[in-house]
Amino acid sequence: MIVTIDGPSGTGKSTVSKAVASMAGLPHLDTGAFYRAATLAALSEAIDLADANAVGAVVSGISLDQNRGLMFLDGDDVSVEIREERVTDAVSQVSSHAEVRRILVSRQRGWVAEHEGRAVVEGRDIGSVVFPDATLKIYLDARPEVRAMRRASQVGDDPDQVIEDLARRDHLDSTREASPLTVPDGAVIVDTSDLTFDEVVEKIVSLISAKS
Numbered sequence: 647m648i649v650t651i652d653g654p655s656g657t658g659k660s661t662v663s664k665a666v667a668s669m670a671g672l673p674h675l676d677t678g679a680f681y682r683a684a685t686l687a688a689l690s691e692a693i694d695l696a697d698a699n700a701v702g703a704v705v706s707g708i709s710l711d712q713n714r715g716l717m718f719l720d721g722d723d724v725s726v727e728i729r730e731e732r733v734t735d736a737v738s739q740v741s742s743h744a745e746v747r748r749i750l751v752s753r754q755r756g757w758v759a760e761h762e763g764r765a766v767v768e769g770r771d772i773g774s775v776v777f778p779d780a781t782l783k784i785y786l787d788a789r790p791e792v793r794a795m796r797r798a799s800q801v802g803d804d805p806d807q808v809i810e811d812l813a814r815r816d817h818l819d820s821t822r823e824a825s826p827l828t829v830p831d832g833a834v835i836v837d838t839s840d841l842t843f844d845e846v847v848e849k850i851v852s853l854i855s856a857k858s
């Protein structure tokens with residue numbers, strides 16, 4: 647049982663994925679945290695983040711794990727650092743390198759295999775690239791202004807600035823050559839704009855029950 651949950655930020659993907667995993671009794675993997683930890687590792691080396699070979703070399707040498715919602719880089723808990731602004735600002739660039747994606751896709755598949763092939767996996771390319779044969783694929787979406795308001799209330803920022811940042815990251819994520827953000831084949835699209843959190847979670851959990 648592999649459930650993939652893709653979609654842009656500000657759709658409630660993270661909180662929804664965690665709640666769905668817990669209700670369905672499945673392990674949860676946040677692949678964005680893998681890209682963020684890889685970015686943190688690259689930032690700690692004196693390399694140019696535009697240099698795909700240099701970034702790939704750093705990422706191939708790190709160890710990544712996720713356990714009960716915490717992210718570990720080379721054995722250290724980096725759950726707080728990976729949410730820092732310097733990481734958020736650089737992660738789209740690091741995740742645009744094909745070699746970085748190749749390494750991290752393989753680590754994500756390995757993580758799920760270690761969890762007996764059962765998981766709710768969230769990200770941007772999970773149903774399209776990482777697990778194209780998943781049991782159930784969900785694509786979460788929401789209107790841009792709704793996403794910006796949710797994001798602003800999360801980080802306490804000016805909504806106009808947040809709209810601008812989201813638009814910039816959406817553009818980078820959906821136009822990059824390597825695995826751009828797309829609606830995977832066969833995915834159920836759930837627009838969360840006018841649904842409550844509980845309604846979204848219930849809808850996905852009932853889709854999972856229908857597959858079990």
Ligand code: DC
Pocket residue numbers: 655677678679681682737738741768769770771772815819
């Ligand atoms: O979901 P997030 O904001 O933590 O993701 C961080 C970045 O990683 C975001 O710019 C998109 C990228 N990402 C990706 O390219 N592929 C994934 N499977 C997950 C995240």
